[in-house]
Amino acid sequence: EPEVTQTPSHQVTQMGQEVILRCVPISNHLYFYWYRQILGQKVEFLVSFYNNEISEKSEIFDDQFSVERPDGSNFTLKIRSTKLEDSAMYFCASRAGLSNYGYTFGSGTRLTVV
Amino acid sequence: GENVEQHPSTLSVQEGDSAVIKCTYSDSASNYFPWYKQELGKGPQLIIDIRSNVGEKKDQRIAVTLNKTAKHFSLHITETQPEDSAVYFCAASRVLDKLIFGTGTRLQVFP
Numbered sequence: 308e309p310e311v312t313q314t315p316s317h318q319v320t321q322m323g324q325e326v327i328l329r330c331v332p333i334s335n336h337l338y339f340y341w342y343r344q345i346l347g348q349k350v351e352f353l354v355s356f357y358n359n360e361i362s363e364k365s366e367i368f369d370d371q372f373s374v375e376r377p378d379g380s381n382f383t384l385k386i387r388s389t390k391l392e393d394s395a396m397y398f399c400a401s402r403a404g405l406s407n408y409g410y411t412f413g414s415g416t417r418l419t420v421v
Numbered sequence: 422g423e424n425v426e427q428h429p430s431t432l433s434v435q436e437g438d439s440a441v442i443k444c445t446y447s448d449s450a451s452n453y454f455p456w457y458k459q460e461l462g463k464g465p466q467l468i469i470d471i472r473s474n475v476g477e478k479k480d481q482r483i484a485v486t487l488n489k490t491a492k493h494f495s496l497h498i499t500e501t502q503p504e505d506s507a508v509y510f511c512a513a514s515r516v517l518d519k520l521i522f523g524t525g526t527r528l529q530v531f532p
Contacts, residue, residue: 311464338517340519342520348524349510349522349523349524349525350465350510350512350520350522351522352519352520352521355519363518363519365519398464398465408453408455408470408472408514408516409455409467409470410455410467410520411467412457412464412465412466413464414462414463414464415462415463415464
């Protein structure tokens with residue numbers, strides 16, 4: 308079964324440093340997402356991406372965050388200057404398109420900011 | 422804003438019993454309602470979903486019911502097994518839109 312692949316599985320970074328979280332969505336999918344889950348809390352929407360541009364972003368997704376699909380296969384989330392409160396699991400998800408509502412989530416990257 | 426409430430937050434059942442988790446949503450334009458199972462250290466895995474044009478859907482031991490008028494939907498797991506133990510999330514969305522997740526239910530099935 309096709310998978311969404313995320314790397315790394317765990318990243319530890321110092322406050323103020325930049326991090327890039329990487330995702331390889333399912334190859335024929337058109338819609339891409341990043342979600343975040345702070346430990347013990349619900350999964351929260353960050354950003355959606357379609358046709359090489361952001362289609363929607365949440366209040367969490369401020370100027371410190373950016374997304375990119377640099378080469379047609381990878382989908383990255385960059386946090387420019389990490390804060391302690393950015394510590395969370397970050398999930399990438401993709402969806403095929405109009406005829407398929409179902410999302411496929413990756414297994415996540417645990418980001419720890421120290 | 423859009424919101425999804427989920428109850429209960431924890432649920433303990435004996436193996437073989439049924440488990441029911443309930444969600445209510447606020448956005449009346451929502452028309453897609455998936456349920457996800459999340460095991461420790463893993464991403465959410467879709468277990469069943471329902472669209473607003475049907476009231477009930479069943480897949481083996483799992484069923485979902487939807488009441489659009491009341492804006493609530495429920496997950497029913499029958500004949501529970503220890504491997505059903507996990508955190509379950511409901512979600513709601515409009516077509517092609519982001520998922521709004523519920524707060525999660527930790528289900529424990531005791532042998």
